[in-house]
Amino acid sequence: MAQTIVFAQSKGGTGKSTMAFQVATALMSTGATVGAIDFDVQASLALFAGIREQTEAEPIEMLEIPRPEDYEEYVKRSPLDYIVVDTGGYDEETQRLAIFLADVVVVPFRDSMADIGGMMGFQENLVMSLREKWNEFEVCCVVNFAHIFAGKSIEEAAIEVDSMEGMRYLGGVNGDKTFCLRDRKIYKTSLDAGKGVTELQNKDEGKTAATEEIERLTFLILEEIKRRNG
Numbered sequence: 001m002a003q004t005i006v007f008a009q010s011k012g013g014t015g016k017s018t019m020a021f022q023v024a025t026a027l028m029s030t031g032a033t034v035g036a037i038d039f040d041v042q043a044s045l046a047l048f049a050g051i052r053e054q055t056e057a058e059p060i061e062m063l064e065i066p067r068p069e070d071y072e073e074y075v076k077r078s079p080l081d082y083i084v085v086d087t088g089g090y091d092e093e094t095q096r097l098a099i100f101l102a103d104v105v106v107v108p109f110r111d112s113m114a115d116i117g118g119m120m121g122f123q124e125n126l127v128m129s130l131r132e133k134w135n136e137f138e139v140c141c142v143v144n145f146a147h148i149f150a151g152k153s154i155e156e157a158a159i160e161v162d163s164m165e166g167m168r169y170l171g172g173v174n175g176d177k178t179f180c181l182r183d184r185k186i187y188k189t190s191l192d193a194g195k196g197v198t199e200l201q202n203k204d205e206g207k208t209a210a211t212e213e214i215e216r217l218t219f220l221i222l223e224e225i226k227r228r229n230g
């Protein structure tokens, strides 16, 4: 049975596909077997996986989208360790199911008033309706695109989403409400190179800040899965 890590957010351009690719490749670096499902008609994740196929790196196995009635069984029967799922911003039956059945749902957002306001819509339309089916359903939110010097605004954004029913800040269990992904060019250029930042380490310079962020993101996601299934 595969664990599913689903990236979701109704607002576009918040970093779902980028994080899906970075986390998938970070998990592969640890030796895990990883497949991916791309629900988005824009197929960004499939595109990144295609670029990767042109390199010597281990390919990301793109999986077919199962029919809604087959989804749960498909995941249960999968021999893979993880399935990383990228969703489009729109609401559709199988995507909703993937979100509902996920081992962890990661929701990237910006630490701006507009984005936090938008998170309320996401919470009302999606999270609350899934909580009617299962009252423990919740999603993990994480700030992406944080300004390199932003400090307090991240914590404030984290506290704000943490206060919404069914929404938690990723890593908040351990009291860390300062974790975020910063706005870094390398998140984009690494996709163009078909590799995740954890695979781009320059041995002479040691780990880059981006590598540390993605390793931490992946660690917090795995902790979250353990916490839920524990």
Ligand SMILES: Nc1ncnc2c1ncn2[C@@H]1O[C@H](COP(=O)(O)OP(=O)(O)OP(=O)(O)O)[C@@H](O)[C@H]1O
Residues within 6 Å of the ligand: 011, 012, 013, 014, 015, 016, 017, 018, 019, 040, 042, 044, 087, 088, 089, 144, 145, 146, 181, 182, 183, 184, 185, 187, 188, 191
């Ligand atoms: N932390 C970051 N720093 C810099 N650029 C980023 C970061 N995260 C994402 N990007 C860039 O921002 C753009 C949007 O990201 P991405 O496509 O991952 O968002 P998305 O939520 O999947 O969007 P969509 O809703 O269209 O599917 C991409 O060009 C990506 O490379």
Ligand SMILES: [Mg+2]
Residues within 6 Å of the ligand: 016, 017, 018, 040, 044, 045, 086, 087
């Ligand atoms: Mg996308």
